[in-house]
Each structure stands twice: as structure tokens, then as C-alpha cells.
Amino acid sequence: MAYCKIGDPNATVTWQYQNDDPKRFISNIVPIDVTIGFDDEVGVWRVDTYDDMTISYIASYSGTQAESPVGIARELRTASTNRLISSDGNIAAGNVRVRSAVFTPNSQRIYRIKVLDTTGKVIFENFKETNTPPKYQVACGVACPEGFCKCEIPEYPGYCCLDCAFTAASIHAITNELKYKNLGGLPPLTLT
Incomplete structure (x- = not known):
């Protein structure tokens, strides 16, 4: 499946292996294709x-x-x-x-994520020994993938994409922790 179109300044592939931080590759070549596969045993x-x-x-x-x-x-x-x-x-x-x-x-497989140009040439690849393939998303130009919020940062490329659901859950957890601490460490009372 091709991502982005001619005329887009770049394509950003964000991927994450289970229990790892997300990683990102920015391609100036567009359109791109992304494949996930595993090595022979x-x-x-x-x-x-x-x-x-x-x-x-x-x-x-x-x-x-x-x-x-x-x-x-x-x-x-x-x-x-x-x-x-x-x-x-x-x-x-x-x-x-x-x-x-x-x-x-080996007890685990080696999963690879590859970014290819339209001729099938590999322009980037990353791999990890794991039993679970990575999840990935592609954003075109300066947009963020669906379900992500765009935030400005001082480092290149000047913005990052945060997972909206994860960010909302983190804010909710911090809010609950602050409420708990403001009550002197006592759990909130619930009426029955």
C-alpha cells in the first residue's frame, strides 16, 4: 500500500515494538510503502x-x-x-x-519494518528480536497520523505527534493522583 503522494514534502513513519518507546523515520522520498515481516527462523x-x-x-x-x-x-x-x-x-x-x-x-523471531520507495528499493529498515510485530503509522507532510496530536518542540523537525488516547489517559491518572494527595493521602470517600 502506498503512503503519501508526489508533492508531499515528506512522509513520517512512526513505529513501536511492544514495551518500547515509539521511533520515527522521516523520508524525503514520497510516496513510500511500509512492510512488516520476520526473518527465517x-x-x-x-x-x-x-x-x-x-x-x-x-x-x-x-x-x-x-x-x-x-x-x-x-x-x-x-x-x-x-x-x-x-x-x-x-x-x-x-x-x-x-x-x-x-x-x-532462538526463542524469539526477528521482526523487520522496512520503508521502500515506489520501485521497491529499501530506503530504511529496523528490526528487533521479539515475538510481536511492531505497530506503525504514516503521516504525510507536516501532519500527524489519525489519533495523534501535534505539539511544537525545539528539535528537528519542530513538532512531535503524541498519541491522543495515551495522553488523555496520562492526564487523567495525574489528575487522580493530585486529588488523592490534596486529600492528605486519603482515598476519596464514596457514598453508598
Whole structure:
């Protein structure tokens, strides 16, 4: 889905991962698209290798489940991406062979938020290891997203967008706390 239109000075993407403060990216490229996705299951491979001279050599590396280890001559590489894990020049020891490989997935996923231009080129991305995807909103130009209030600030870009419902709830909580303190710390009386 495209956000903003040609002629808007910028697009502001505000996103928030669960239990984190909101973050913001301002793009001078408009229109934009925003995608949320997660990486393939990431974890740790523990590999037991051997060759003609070495009985056992234990190695470990981080990767996806598809990046299983493969011995090629004196190198240990990943199957799906051909990423080099280890290498040496000890030709006399023979080829590296994999005796066993065990994959242990991380307990959480890595979620990514990407901002793309109209050609699909990524112009910004952010990620976090979490089980919950981030929530995001997009504002065009100097406007705030729906449900947000615009406030002037001295830092760039000169304003911020505050969540109206959250701000109202905070003001309500502060008001109740002040009422409680003005009564000398006693809870308000309720008539039954």
C-alpha cells in the first residue's frame, strides 16, 4: 500500500515494538510503502566435524535453519547461502566432513519494518528480536497520523505527534493522583 503522494514534502513513519518507546523515520522520498515481516527462523548450529587427522572438532555459528553446514574440501560452508563458516589450508588432513549438526532455534523471531520507495528499493529498515510485530503509522507532510496530536518542540523537525488516547489517559491518572494527595493521602470517600 502506498503512503503519501508526489508533492508531499515528506512522509513520517512512526513505529513501536511492544514495551518500547515509539521511533520515527522521516523520508524525503514520497510516496513510500511500509512492510512488516520476520526473518527465517534464526538460531545456532552446533557442528561436529572431522578429517583424516582430527578425530573431532566442534564448531558453532548463528544462522537460519536453512543454513545447514556442508564440508567442501577444507572449508565449512552453509548449504543455502554458501556462507563461509571456517577454513584452513591443511591439505594433508584431507577433506572436512560433518559428523553431526544440531540446530537450536532462538526463542524469539526477528521482526523487520522496512520503508521502500515506489520501485521497491529499501530506503530504511529496523528490526528487533521479539515475538510481536511492531505497530506503525504514516503521516504525510507536516501532519500527524489519525489519533495523534501535534505539539511544537525545539528539535528537528519542530513538532512531535503524541498519541491522543495515551495522553488523555496520562492526564487523567495525574489528575487522580493530585486529588488523592490534596486529600492528605486519603482515598476519596464514596457514598453508598
